[in-house]
Amino acid sequence: MKVRPGVEVASLTDVGCERENNEDSYAYWESEDDREFERLGRLVIVADGMGGVEGGQFASRIAVESVQHAYASGPESNPQQQLLAAFQFAHAEVQKKAHQNPELRGMGTTLTAFALVGPHLYYAHVGDSRLYLLRAGKLQALTRDHSLVARLVENGVVSARDAESHPQKHVLTAAVGVSDEIRPDYSPEPVPVQASNVLMACSDGLWGQLSEQEMAEILTRKEPAEACRALVELAKDHGGPDNITVQIVRVN
Numbered sequence: 001m002k003v004r005p006g007v008e009v010a011s012l013t014d015v016g017c018e019r020e021n022n023e024d025s026y027a028y029w030e031s032e033d034d035r036e037f038e039r040l041g042r043l044v045i046v047a048d049g050m051g052g053v054e055g056g057q058f059a060s061r062i063a064v065e066s067v068q069h070a071y072a073s074g075p076e077s078n079p080q081q082q083l084l085a086a087f088q089f090a091h092a093e094v095q096k097k098a099h100q101n102p103e104l105r106g107m108g109t110t111l112t113a114f115a116l117v118g119p120h121l122y123y124a125h126v127g128d129s130r131l132y133l134l135r136a137g138k139l140q141a142l143t144r145d146h147s148l149v150a151r152l153v154e155n156g157v158v159s160a161r162d163a164e165s166h167p168q169k170h171v172l173t174a175a176v177g178v179s180d181e182i183r184p185d186y187s188p189e190p191v192p193v194q195a196s197n198v199l200m201a202c203s204d205g206l207w208g209q210l211s212e213q214e215m216a217e218i219l220t221r222k223e224p225a226e227a228c229r230a231l232v233e234l235a236k237d238h239g240g241p242d243n244i245t246v247q248i249v250r251v252n
Contacts, residue, residue: 004030007042007116008250010224014232016205017240023049023056024203024245025064025109029072036072040079041117043071044247046129048203050175051107059094059109063176066090067113079115080122080186087111087124087176087184094177108178112143112201116249120190121199126182127175130207132215133191134198139216143185146174198224199249202231205242209235224248 003009015022029043047063049056070086090111098104110127123131128145148171176182193199198219207215210231218230228246235244 011247012228013245024243025060045113046201049109055107059107063090066093108175124184202246205244209238
């Protein structure tokens with residue numbers, strides 16, 4: 001994986017302590033062409049599949065590969081529009097594969113991706129994988145979960161504290177490949193990124209087992225590769241009931 005100077009990048013995925021198969025997928029991409037790199041920057045993608053062992057693996061892999069391909073080859077001059085178009089392409093590709101193979105029908109995946117273009121961050125998001133920004137020691141979730149419990153919290157039915165242990169906290173209200181259409185969340189304006197900021201994309205197998213304070217402490221104290229290992233090991237120490245995937249980008 002070629003990474004131009006300016007950032008440190010690390011990624012890690014783990015099956016966890018209870019699953020037999022890893023249904024998560026991820027990718028990091030940047031163009032080898034300098035002009036394209038200036039236009040599209042660095043792309044990070046994380047997906048967490050669902051729909052049975054084969055379905056989940058297929059859905060997440062198809063979505064990640066489709067987003068990378070569409071983002072790298074699309075005609076849009078605006079990175080945000082390029083990313084949103086890539087999500088729609090991934091949604092169509094997952095649905096097409098499900099229609100072609102009856103054993104894969106009903107498969108779907110979360111999908112969270114961001115593009116770092118110079119000092120600007122663009123992102124798109126469907127599901128309950130997350131994108132975090134660590135700035136000045138403070139960890140902020142840039143994405144909101146598309147889940148039943150998140151909706152209950154937004155409506156004041158369930159408290160944020162109770163949501164952490166709610167039995168339905170992983171029931172999704174949106175996923176790529178499942179419904180007729182998707183409406184990814186995104187920021188209408190690019191998010192400014194500064195030197196020493198840290199970006200982390202991860203599946204719920206990570207954030208579901210760690211507090212934001214635990215994640216912030218590790219991201220603050222450790223280099224990206226070491227932080228990936230420490231985060232995954234701590235999630236497994238806390239039970240690791242799900243697959244765990246994390247990608248970290250530190251801006252130098």
